[in-house]
Amino acid sequence: EDxxxxxxxxxxxxxxxxVTLNCSYEVTNFRSLLWYKQEKKAPTFLFMLTSSGIEKKSxxxxxxxxxxxxxxxxxxxxxxxxxxxxxxxxxxxxxxxxQLTFGKGTKLSVIP
Amino acid sequence: xxxxxxxxxxxxxxxxxxxxxxCSQTKGHDRMYWYRQDPGLGLRLIYYSFDVxxxxxxxxxxxxxxxxxxxxxxxxxxxxAIPNQTALYFCATxxxxxxxxxxLFFGEGSRLTVL
Numbered sequence: 001e002d003x004x005x006x007x008x009x010x011x012x013x014x015x016x017x018x019v020t021l022n023c024s025y026e027v028t029n030f031r032s033l034l035w036y037k038q039e040k041k042a043p044t045f046l047f048m049l050t051s052s053g054i055e056k057k058s059x060x061x062x063x064x065x066x067x068x069x070x071x072x073x074x075x076x077x078x079x080x081x082x083x084x085x086x087x088x089x090x091x092x093x094x095x096x097x098x099q100l101t102f103g104k105g106t107k108l109s110v111i112p
Numbered sequence: 113x114x115x116x117x118x119x120x121x122x123x124x125x126x127x128x129x130x131x132x133x134x135c136s137q138t139k140g141h142d143r144m145y146w147y148r149q150d151p152g153l154g155l156r157l158i159y160y161s162f163d164v165x166x167x168x169x170x171x172x173x174x175x176x177x178x179x180x181x182x183x184x185x186x187x188x189x190x191x192x193a194i195p196n197q198t199a200l201y202f203c204a205t206x207x208x209x210x211x212x213x214x215x216l217f218f219g220e221g222s223r224l225t226v227l
Contacts, residue, residue: 009152034215034216041200041220041221042202042218042219042220042221043155043202043216043218044218045215045216045217048215088154088155090155090216099157099160099170100157100216102147102154102155102156103154104152104153104154105154
């Protein structure tokens with residue numbers, strides 16, 4: 001059974017802090033790992049990672065994948081209150097089906 | 113207008129009632145999915161469909177059924193709702209043949225409460 005584990009499950013930081021969210025996985029047939037941000041309702045896409053060691057960046061957010069150790073991290077620098085959300089990690093286990101297995105999410109709260 | 117539209121957005125019903133959640137999309141995607149989200153449990157796949165003639169059970173299909181009426185429409189039914197089906201339900205789509213990404217595009221969600 002495919003498994004995606006995120007840590008921590010919740011995190012409270014002050015504005016300006018840097019945070020690192022973790023995602024480890026065990027899947028039978030890895031194709032890609034995706035990060036989503038869920039603020040109020042629908043999750044919105046952040047990154048898709050397929051290759052080890054190549055950092056993806058978007059503004060203050062960045063992410064990297066380690067396919068040997070089976071994990072990914074999502075970094076947020078200089079956090080703002082607008083970064084408060086649930087961050088979801090999902091793994092596409094391929095086999096032609098594009099089924100995503102999601103972790104339980106990390107709830108990030110950024111306080112002024 | 114949203115690319116993936118779910119109706120209703122909120123619904124309160126009683127145990128034993130039949131409920132249908134509808135999803136339509138304008139993205140032209142072949143693949144459509146229904147997920148449910150519960151606090152602390154993340155998103156879990158209920159059913160998915162890769163085209164009109166292809167329906168597949170996901171991780172938690174018991175108590176649910178689906179219908180793919182057209183490429184753009186995918187509905188989820190609870191034949192006899194029970195309280196532990198109270199959850200936030202998401203419809204999602206992804207690119208079809210020729211697409212090399214598993215990225216999902218989500219609707220705004222349908223919050224269902226079963227009393």
